[in-house]
Amino acid sequence: MILARLPLSDPPLDPSGDEARSWLRQELLHPEYHQQNVVEQVITWLQRQVDRGVEAASHAPPLSTFAAMLVFLLLVGGLAWLLSRVRRTARQATVAGPVLADETVTADQLRSRADAALAEGRHAAALVDGFRALAVRQVERGRLDDLPGATAHEVAGALATAYPEQRQRVGGSAALFDQVLYGDRPATREQATVVLALDDELAGRR
Structure with a gap:
């Protein structure tokens, strides 16, 4: 992302450490870095991979297409399992309620x-x-x-x-x-x- 914003006609740069950190801070201020959370970014990435896979499958042999689809499904399944574990762990870490219910009991x-x-x-x-x-x-x-x-x-x-x-x-x-x-x-x-x-x-x- 940083290099893509530099003019192609400029000569190669050799910034100092302070200059490089300053450029990085300026780059990270762009709004596109703050519009999506991590889950949304992963979903967007998966959608891109699906689109690329569909396009590539139209030009690939049937066996290669099947293998690619199988790998993709395994990746999606693994990601779904991981996200469910993360959400469950987060819920367990944050949820806490009273010990006693609204009842009078010895x-x-x-x-x-x-x-x-x-x-x-x-x-x-x-x-x-x-x-x-x-x-x-x-x-x-x-x-x-x-x-x-x-x-x-x-x-x-x-x-x-x-x-x-x-x-x-x-x-x-x-x-x-x-x-x-x-x-x-x-x-x-x-x-x-x-x-x-x-x-x-x-x-x-x-």
Whole structure:
């Protein structure tokens, strides 16, 4: 882009480092560099490749055309998979909601629901209700302040202060809660069991 804007009749240039950086900054100020985001640029590039592929296929043998189409489809599929992973990761990294829903329920009730869900193989529900039981139980025991809108991260921070030796396990359980409830990730039986075991251990402390 930079060289294309220089007059062809000019002699070869040998700019200094400062001059080259200045030219680059001036070039990047042009609006075409700021009109599209990365995804749009990729889509535009793919459209160009499709147009070129169609034009080239009209003059190529059938076997070569088939091979080119196959490679192109693999590239498109790989790009779609990559974009879906990026969007999902971004959503998981930014989305966080409160631990408790708008309901009045005791820790024992939540734990009973978690145990029932675990027995039925509903591991995600067991993990979510298990972490909620853990949080409510610590509120009932006076180890946490009653903050209805608290996020899992905030609950984990408060629990880590109350139980510093369990900081890693508490943080891991809170991360699993967010990933399962707000990140649409599946949960395993082992993950749900880890959260329930942490509730049991903290419940037995004085």
